[in-house]
Amino acid sequence: MNNLCVRVVPRIVTVYIEYLWGEKMSDYSFLTVTHHDDTLFCTGFIYHRKGLNHTLSDTDCISFLQWSLPQLHFRWPGFRKVRRQVCKRIQKRMTELGLSDQKKYRQHLMIHPEEWNILDSLCYISISRFYRDKKIFEILNHKILPDLANRRAANQRSKIHAWSIGCSSGEEPYSLKILWELNVKDKLGMEPELHITATDVNPGLIQRSLAGTYSAGSLKELPSVYLKNAFDKAGQLLCLKERFKENIRFLRQDIRKQFPPGRFDLILCRNLVFTYFGRELQMAILEKLAGQLHEGGFLIIGAHEKLPFNDPRLLIFENQPIIFKKNSNNS
Numbered sequence: 001m002n003n004l005c006v007r008v009v010p011r012i013v014t015v016y017i018e019y020l021w022g023e024k025m026s027d028y029s030f031l032t033v034t035h036h037d038d039t040l041f042c043t044g045f046i047y048h049r050k051g052l053n054h055t056l057s058d059t060d061c062i063s064f065l066q067w068s069l070p071q072l073h074f075r076w077p078g079f080r081k082v083r084r085q086v087c088k089r090i091q092k093r094m095t096e097l098g099l100s101d102q103k104k105y106r107q108h109l110m111i112h113p114e115e116w117n118i119l120d121s122l123c124y125i126s127i128s129r130f131y132r133d134k135k136i137f138e139i140l141n142h143k144i145l146p147d148l149a150n151r152r153a154a155n156q157r158s159k160i161h162a163w164s165i166g167c168s169s170g171e172e173p174y175s176l177k178i179l180w181e182l183n184v185k186d187k188l189g190m191e192p193e194l195h196i197t198a199t200d201v202n203p204g205l206i207q208r209s210l211a212g213t214y215s216a217g218s219l220k221e222l223p224s225v226y227l228k229n230a231f232d233k234a235g236q237l238l239c240l241k242e243r244f245k246e247n248i249r250f251l252r253q254d255i256r257k258q259f260p261p262g263r264f265d266l267i268l269c270r271n272l273v274f275t276y277f278g279r280e281l282q283m284a285i286l287e288k289l290a291g292q293l294h295e296g297g298f299l300i301i302g303a304h305e306k307l308p309f310n311d312p313r314l315l316i317f318e319n320q321p322i323i324f325k326k327n328s329n330n331s
């Protein structure tokens with residue numbers, strides 16, 4: 001019986017591989033595994049595609065990214081430092097497709113244009129943490145938020161609107177909300193409500209934002225007074241208290257195509273557009289962001305980013321070339 005298996009099974013597999021899948025048998029290695037106990041004697045067959053376990057070298061991955069990123073309107077220098085996580089995802093994708101090197105993946109992209117959407121999604125970098133770039137949050141805390149609250153109170157408008165673009169798992173909008181609740185409202189006793197719109201292209205991250213549960217690592221930069229007052233412990237994790245989730249709406253949106261309606265007093269656009277996107281896309285998005293800011297509103301970009309052009313509507317605030325206040329004399 002078993003000898004029959006050894007003779008017949010490889011033939012059936014050959015028919016499958018060569019005639020039904022259209023691949024060459026010589027691209028596959030073949031192993032037999034024999035198992036024998038008192039009741040059972042059987043032979044198993046393992047076929048695997050040769051070359052499938054090739055690793056994508058750093059040099060090959062760089063070459064691939066330098067070729068593909070501009071075609072997706074991304075910029076290679078933004079990815080240089082974080083390329084390893086993107087390379088790992090690309091290698092996994094190549095394995096799924098049975099492609100053994102980056103040249104084959106290039107050919108695949110040329111033959112299957114829909115694959116570009118998948119490659120695009122492999123390039124989303126989700127690194128974030130609470131209170132990222134402490135100095136910015138200190139300026140928000142001591143200058144920007146009280147300024148906005150005062151102006152709103154003077155205009156008798158009860159709501160301040162902020163937008164966090166590329167909000168990852170909620171670390172940025174929740175940091176803002178914590179400052180607002182614990183300092184501006186509780187300490188300064190100011191009245192206006194802060195409403196935050198937080199957008200991200202990745203639906204999984206939106207779900208994580210809504211859950212509001214974090215590991216200690218993503219909270220290590222948050223001053224301990226905020227940690228103590230805003231979170232409850234749940235085993236190894238920390239859960240944001242419900243009070244800090246109020247008036248925040250999370251939306252799945254791609255900043256290249258969609259903008260939330262309305263105008264904003266504060267826009268946080270950090271570590272996404274002005275790091276990873278190509279210059280033309282940056283310019284088009286900046287133009288829209290400036291238009292969506294209220295006069296006297298603020299735009300904040302990432303600590304290592306710069307704007308693609310000097311927009312006369314946006315003035316550098318507090319000598320920080322990453323914080324801009326919209327000139328009240330322009331619309």
Ligand SMILES: C[S@@+](CC[C@H](N)C(=O)[O-])C[C@H]1O[C@@H](n2cnc3c(N)ncnc32)[C@H](O)[C@@H]1O
Binds near residue numbers: 124129253269302
């Ligand atoms: C590097 S994280 C930055 C998170 C946060 N802004 C910060 O500075 O800590 C970039 C985020 O942007 C999101 N993202 C990437 N491409 C996007 C797009 N086209 N539209 C909206 N969000 C995007 C990613 O999913 C990720 O959560």
